[in-house]
Amino acid sequence: MNRRDFVKFGGLTAIQLGAAKLLMSQMQPGTQSIAPVPETAKPDFSLRIAPVMVELTPTRTISTIGYNGTSPGPLLRMQEGKPVTVEVINDTDVPELVHWHGLFIPAEVDGVEEEATPMVPPHGRIRYQFVPRPAGTRWYHTHTMAGADLHRGAYTGQFGFLLIESANNPGNYDKEVFLALREWEPFFNPEGDEDEDADNSGPQPERPKTLDTSPSGLEVGYQMFSINDKSMGAGEPIRVRQGERVLMHLLNASASMNRSVALPGHRFQIVAMDGNPIPTPRTVDVVDLGPGERVDAIVEMTQPGIWILGPTTDDARNSGMGILVEYANQHKQPQWVAPPKSVWDYTIFGRAGVQPAPDQTIDMIFQKIPSGAGLFNSWTVNGKQYPHDQEFVLKKGGRYRLVFRNRSEDAHPLHMHRHSFELVEINGKATAGIMKDTVVVPGYGRATVDLVADQPGLTLFHCHIQQHMDYGFKALFRYA
Numbered sequence: 001m002n003r004r005d006f007v008k009f010g011g012l013t014a015i016q017l018g019a020a021k022l023l024m025s026q027m028q029p030g031t032q033s034i035a036p037v038p039e040t041a042k043p044d045f046s047l048r049i050a051p052v053m054v055e056l057t058p059t060r061t062i063s064t065i066g067y068n069g070t071s072p073g074p075l076l077r078m079q080e081g082k083p084v085t086v087e088v089i090n091d092t093d094v095p096e097l098v099h100w101h102g103l104f105i106p107a108e109v110d111g112v113e114e115e116a117t118p119m120v121p122p123h124g125r126i127r128y129q130f131v132p133r134p135a136g137t138r139w140y141h142t143h144t145m146a147g148a149d150l151h152r153g154a155y156t157g158q159f160g161f162l163l164i165e166s167a168n169n170p171g172n173y174d175k176e177v178f179l180a181l182r183e184w185e186p187f188f189n190p191e192g193d194e195d196e197d198a199d200n201s202g203p204q205p206e207r208p209k210t211l212d213t214s215p216s217g218l219e220v221g222y223q224m225f226s227i228n229d230k231s232m233g234a235g236e237p238i239r240v241r242q243g244e245r246v247l248m249h250l251l252n253a254s255a256s257m258n259r260s261v262a263l264p265g266h267r268f269q270i271v272a273m274d275g276n277p278i279p280t281p282r283t284v285d286v287v288d289l290g291p292g293e294r295v296d297a298i299v300e301m302t303q304p305g306i307w308i309l310g311p312t313t314d315d316a317r318n319s320g321m322g323i324l325v326e327y328a329n330q331h332k333q334p335q336w337v338a339p340p341k342s343v344w345d346y347t348i349f350g351r352a353g354v355q356p357a358p359d360q361t362i363d364m365i366f367q368k369i370p371s372g373a374g375l376f377n378s379w380t381v382n383g384k385q386y387p388h389d390q391e392f393v394l395k396k397g398g399r400y401r402l403v404f405r406n407r408s409e410d411a412h413p414l415h416m417h418r419h420s421f422e423l424v425e426i427n428g429k430a431t432a433g434i435m436k437d438t439v440v441v442p443g444y445g446r447a448t449v450d451l452v453a454d455q456p457g458l459t460l461f462h463c464h465i466q467q468h469m470d471y472g473f474k475a476l477f478r479y480a
């Protein structure tokens with residue numbers, strides 16, 4: 001029996017089954033759990049992790065790891081509140097995990113090793129069972145460490161959109177598109193062009209008086225760029241008609257790059273951030289997205305032509321990150337026009353108002369330890385690299401005010417698992433009503449968020465830049 005047949009006919013090896021049972025026995029009773037195979041019922045969804053070829057252009061096909069033979073993986077549509085079973089088949093030689101980003105689900109199925117979710121063994125399979133919620137634009141992706149291996153973790157093609165549909169979708173749009181920003185073919189870059197889109201002109205409330213100027217280590221650069229699985233011009237355009245309203249689900253699926261995107265001649269009416277409706281929908285020229293963030297925006301098609309939707313940085317756009325928006329019966333050259341200079345400000349989407357007083361305020365200070373040339377920088381949370389054993393303990397029902405103090409020049413997309421948080425303040429500007437699971441804290445900036453502790457269990461917090469997470473920028477919250 002070859003490997004393919006083995007997988008097709010199901011079943012783990014005895015050792016793998018034993019490991020799965022062992023992990024099962026370590027779970028708390030009463031939680032939703034992962035059932036070991038074999039299962040007779042057909043799963044609602046199935047994801048097979050295996051090598052894939054992605055044809056970015058007719059002349060550039062790359063090899064990576066993806067789901068179900070594609071990257072991005074299939075768009076998964078789930079109904080809010082309706083339990084699902086997802087079978088994950090790991091057709092690779094390394095243990096894997098699938099994380100459901102933005103969902104309120106137990107640690108046992110969140111897809112995170114630090115939260116003790118069982119790994120999907122090499123050439124094994126596992127079933128995740130959970131109740132999808134809340135409604136909105138979510139996504140799924142691997143959550144393995146990569147470290148110095150640029151063929152693992154978020155550097156691979158293991159990601160896809162997950163839409164959790166609610167019963168009351170207003171649906172006031174004509175067409176819906178899913179657009180994932182993406183870089184490929186990573187390499188270690190001694191120069192470091194990370195955060196090329198970062199705007200450090202802000203107030204910088206966390207800038208130290210004296211800066212550590214010792215030499216920094218390797219950053220990650222990329223050779224190829226796309227939206228979804230195609231470089232600009234190589235795939236189908238977004239075909240539109242004048243007067244249409246197009247709902248764009250934008251996702252930054254990058255392993256490391258913050259992005260600003262624009263569509264010349266058009267504006268984005270932002271309706272949701274990280275899948276959650278915002279209190280004050282506003283229309284903007286440029287959308288900023290850190291790794292892991294999503295923005296849902298309605299674009300009214302009022303300027304016939306052929307336009308480039310893409311990042312504002314010329315390098316990435318000229319190297320293929322972008323997609324054409326093509327009106328019917330137009331035959332012009334695709335146009336790009338640099339948008340007006342803009343500074344992304346989450347708080348304009350919020351409302352006035354003040355959150356209830358927190359039960360506790362938790363300061364979190366983030367610092368970089370420069371490694372010197374040719375090595376990897378490390379990162380600390382409150383002066384320590386992961387793990388933090390007892391620092392971050394929550395009581396169920398408590399309201400915690402987390403103050404993210406970024407004492408580094410990079411902008412960091414900070415992600416909290418299994419919960420959402422409410423933005424309270426960004427660089428001194430107060431806001432309310434914006435619920436997110438990932439927030440970009442600008443260089444030397446500060447963000448304050450409120451977290452209501454209503455999801456007992458281990459909860460990972462980390463920077464969504466893979467390299468930062470792998471080298472210390474994470475913390476495990478636990479419930480008392």
Ligand SMILES: [Cu+2]
Pocket residue numbers: 410411412413463464465468469473
């Ligand atoms: Cu970071």
